[in-house]
Amino acid sequence: MSQVVYITTEPSDRIHVTGITQTQPDWIHPQLIESTDAIKGRQFRVSGPVPKGACLLVDSPYAVIPVVDEPATNDNLICSNPACNRPAPRHARSPCPNACIPDVTWCGSTCRDADSLRHGFECAWLKRYAGTIRSKRSEYDFGMLWVILRLLAARHCQLHGRTALGVVESTRHWKHGWSGIESLCGSEDTWPHDEVRSWSVLVKKYLRSNPALPHEMSADRVLHLICQEEANSFGLYPRETGHFPLPNPPVDRGEQYAAAVYPTAAIANHSCLPNIIHKADDKGRMVFTASRDIFPGEECCISYFDLTQYTDITSRREHLRKSFRFVCQCERCVSEESDESTEWTAMPMDI
């Protein structure tokens, strides 16, 4: 019999997954399968019926960074230990012993001590470059490079025997860990030439492999990793993304508090009429839940943006084109596009 996992949403907006054990960090519904679409590339489908409310995926991040203003006083700052990722309460925080940056903290000394190998990989870099990149470039560039640094740090821990997440490379179909990251879509051709050139400058300046940052990857490979990360990273928000039709009054997903890369969740394509809602749980694991009954063979899609923010086809497509570099081919856009062209061709020519 297949295992069924249910999600409960607490009044605090933090979701808890019941039915899987603490030692089982990831969970994939037995009916969830990967296939390929000629236009969209990899995609999720279901091989059998999945009822509304069923959990389809629980995926641990391979790398996550906090994204908050005023980290020293912000209650939404998360623990830096990737096996934890829980909010770090102000009164109980353990800061970095080298005082690298205030965004780095742990929810206690146990989490900090257990995270020394991984944080050791990033600490000197953060201390040396964070201020410069933030002031001379932008907060966005800093966040992007920090995600890359944390991807490299997780790989470093994986290669040196301790997986940052407690995840063991799977021998089954699904790719976990670094092999999941390697299979992400996105390349130098996905992004505008000027943007790729500016990322290339950043890599050469800040992310070359050296004795203080021994990732041993070529500058070209790190540049490719940025192109993948930009096409696949998730923002983490306090409320769910993807409810449609919109509740009345509409409820937005709230303010972003982190950004993360998930090896399996990244397979999900976008739809402006999604059948999955997504939100990170209180450990930063991405949780996919069916928002309606899903029929055998159907594609499972999330929404890449807050559907309360972009409502008409023009603004949705423009947002996806600018931020994700693709023209949305979801069923809602395709049907609204044909409605628009029908309206247009039906217009009297002499008006």
Ligand SMILES: C[S@@+](CC[C@H](N)C(=O)[O-])C[C@H]1O[C@@H](n2cnc3c(N)ncnc32)[C@H](O)[C@@H]1O
């Ligand atoms: C996060 S990845 C999703 C997984 C991807 N299909 C793959 O092969 O790894 C995002 C990419 O998927 C494709 N994609 C996702 N949703 C799409 C949609 N609604 N219409 C067209 N392409 C889409 C685009 O190429 C986009 O850059």
